[in-house]
Amino acid sequence: MQGATRCFQRGSTTIEAVAGVDLSIGAGEFVALEGPSGSGKTSLLQLLGALDRPTSGKVFFDGRDLGDLGDRELADLRLRAFGFVFQQFNLIPTLTALENVEAALAPAKVPRRDLRERSLALLDEVGLGGRSSHLPAHLSGGEQQRVAIALRSSWNRV
Amino acid sequence: MHEFGTLKALGWNQWLVVRQVVGESLAQGVAGGLLGVLLGIVIATAIGAFGPTLTANSRVGGGDLLGLGDVTARTLTDQVALTAPDAITAVLAGLALAVAGGLIAGAAGALRAARLRPADALRNVE
Numbered sequence: 001m002q003g004a005t006r007c008f009q010r011g012s013t014t015i016e017a018v019a020g021v022d023l024s025i026g027a028g029e030f031v032a033l034e035g036p037s038g039s040g041k042t043s044l045l046q047l048l049g050a051l052d053r054p055t056s057g058k059v060f061f062d063g064r065d066l067g068d069l070g071d072r073e074l075a076d077l078r079l080r081a082f083g084f085v086f087q088q089f090n091l092i093p094t095l096t097a098l099e100n101v102e103a104a105l106a107p108a109k110v111p112r113r114d115l116r117e118r119s120l121a122l123l124d125e126v127g128l129g130g131r132s133s134h135l136p137a138h139l140s141g142g143e144q145q146r147v148a149i150a151l152r153s154s155w156n157r158v
Numbered sequence: 159m160h161e162f163g164t165l166k167a168l169g170w171n172q173w174l175v176v177r178q179v180v181g182e183s184l185a186q187g188v189a190g191g192l193l194g195v196l197l198g199i200v201i202a203t204a205i206g207a208f209g210p211t212l213t214a215n216s217r218v219g220g221g222d223l224l225g226l227g228d229v230t231a232r233t234l235t236d237q238v239a240l241t242a243p244d245a246i247t248a249v250l251a252g253l254a255l256a257v258a259g260g261l262i263a264g265a266a267g268a269l270r271a272a273r274l275r276p277a278d279a280l281r282n283v284e
Contacts, residue, residue: 043277046276046277049167051163051166051167051275051276051277051280052275052276052277052278053275071171071172072171072172072173075166075169075170075171075172075174076169076171078166078167078168078169078276079168079169080169084167086167086280090160090163090164090167090280091164092161092164092165093161103165103168104168104169106170106174107168107169107170107171107174108169151168152168
């Protein structure tokens with residue numbers, strides 16, 4: 001990141017969630033971001049993960065300025081290069097655990113006959129193969145988190 | 159809207175989101191249209207079977223010449239037996255309207271959802 005700033009307008013008030021951040025994370029590095037609630041951690045992560053665009057400044061990934069990329073290219077990065085496990089899990093409530101994982105693999109154009117098999121394998125890895133037909137509302141918080149991990153880890157399977 | 163943010167965070171591009179929403183809207187339009195056609199046929203059949211009749215009276219002539227209006231006036235009574243059209247064109251038109259309505263509403267919502275940045279969609283709390 002180079003001088004990345006993200007501002008939000010709330011009526012007449014401008015909230016600066018990320019203020020001129022310079023950051024460099026190398027391949028293989030493990031970085032933990034900590035701060036009090038409302039300090040801009042989520043906003044920063046959203047900029048890094050191409051979920052949002054900075055109000056000013058630049059965000060690069062693998063040498064490419066994310067600001068120069070269109071929707072398809074950004075979507076492809078999110079599919080193949082980034083994975084998120086959200087604080088609220090963000091599972092789709094009307095889909096079963098299996099269908100949530102399948103939704104994550106859908107953009108990769110996995111053949112239909114392989115889609116179910118690969119999705120079940122991902123759920124098996126997190127110990128939820130037997131709960132694949134359950135809706136998120138019927139899973140415990142921990143189980144929902146494991147489904148979220150399974151479907152976000154699908155990025156390295158395509 | 160929040161769900162579209164999740165899908166986009168997973169790597170769904172705008173086109174996939176639009177296709178998903180329009181597909182769902184099309185399915186709902188077809189299902190709603192078929193249900194409406196079925197209901198329409200049932201109601202039309204019931205109207206035809208019971209044949210309720212509407213009656214209307216109208217006063218003709220009379221006037222007020224020499225106070226003899228009431229003597230010369232006549233009352234005409236019209237009766238109309240209610241029927242409901244069951245022509246195939248009406249059925250198809252109804253079905254087409256249902257599907258078209260679903261597609262238009264779905265497309266409008268889909269385009270709006272697809273254009274949102276994932277972060278903005280995720281911030282949309284239902």
